[in-house]
Amino acid sequence: MSELKALGALDSFFKNEWQRKVPDAVVAAASEISKKYGSAVNGVLFYGSCLRTGEIEDKILDFYIIVDSYKSAYPKKWLAVANKLIPPNVFYHEMQHEGVTVRSKYAVLSLGDLEYRCSPKCLNVSVWARFCQPCILLQPENENVEGRIRQAIANAAQTMIGHVLPQCRTTRASKDLWVSAFEHTYASELRSEPEGKGLEIYSLDQERYDQLTPLLLKALNAEKPERGDKQLSRMPVFKNSFMWFLRRANGKFVSVARLIKASLTFDGGIDYLAWKIGRHSGVEIEVTDRMRKRPVMSGVTLFWNLRRKGAFK
Structure with missing residues (x-):
């Protein structure tokens, strides 16, 4: 029962977070992009720097278009195959809204892929590392779909912290957990980030992460830190370090594959x-x-x- 209560509190956290109002230009862009995929759209996830700052002009919006299947989303079969083999497909969009050019970069991902790629089973970090950060669901198809997407986002946060806990076994401080997690995931992608990027991301939404951390620890049943005495087996730590090695190798390879694919699919x-x-x-x-x-x-x-x-x- 306590586990169900913890998961319920986590669900409520994200449900409340999604009540945040977004600029009209964001809603307009999400709506226009969604029309490209018609009835295949389950919902649109808005995330990134524009969500944090609310600034739109001379910026680029970030969206994930969640679809029921790639086959129904694309008239061209090869795009559906590319999206299935190396998700997601990424596209660029421009529109005018009240005299302002609104630019968007959006990725297409199926609901099934979102659920899998936010779970601990997924070796690649890109989706669960992205959606443990703030996002808002726009235009959900129905309440059932909204619930499934919200559960995936909650799983992304649990996956993020769950994978870094063995590396931070003597602390449960929110700052320590999130900074370590961000540093590990940035190192697992093909990007060059300056030292201290993990701390920067945490600091941008510190209050949010500090509120989320105890909910995650309860859901993971990991509220008390382990102590580094001699009797404590280090095998879980070694295993976790090896898994992070595999995630880094996978992340570099997949990032290169996505870049090659994007040269053909990035409309x-x-x-x-x-x-x-x-x-x-x-x-x-x-x-x-x-x-x-x-x-x-x-x-x-x-x-x-x-x-x-x-x-x-």
């Missing part, structure tokens, strides 16, 4: 690249229809031309 990628480079370097790029038709070749040519102009080193 609108050349527009996103042009905007991103212009925003950070000040070098303006005119994207032509020819470039959109041949994004891979155009991307290579664009790279060398921009390097000569000093857009990056």
Whole structure:
């Protein structure tokens, strides 16, 4: 009964978190993107820096479009196959809302894949590490689907903390757990983050993580830290360290595979690249229809031309 009570409290935490109001531009973007996938859409998860800050202009929104199946989501079979083999597929979207250009990057993931990739069974960290952070569900198909997605998000947070507990066996301090968890997951993806990134992510929503931690520890039945005496077997620690080694290896490999796949599936990628480079370097790029038709070749040519102009080193 106590376990059910702990899980119920965890569910209530995320249910309350999803009551947060988001800007109208976010709702409009989510709605327009959803129309591309029609009745296949189960819901839209909004997450990322724009959720934390509420800033939209000159930013890019982050969404996950949750669908019932890839077959029903795509008219082109090869896109469905690509999404199933190496999820998710990622796309770029632009729209005008009240005179402001609203840019979005969104990924497509099936509800079944979301549930699996938020669970402890999933070796790859990318989905459960992302959704243990703040997110909001928009446009749920119905209450049953909303409940399943909320359960997946709760599982993501449990997976995150559950996997790092053996590495922090003498402490249950919220800061220690989350900073360690973020550092482990960032090291398991193909990205270059400065030292202290884990602390930065925790600090951005410290109150939220501090409220969530005791709920997770109760749900995991891990409220009391283990003590590092000589009688305590170190095998769980060794096993957990080995599993993190496997997660890092898997994360690097999958990240490269996703980059290769994105060169073929990232619809609108050349527009996103042009905007991103212009925003950070000040070098303006005119994207032509020819470039959109041949994004891979155009991307290579664009790279060398921009390097000569000093857009990056």
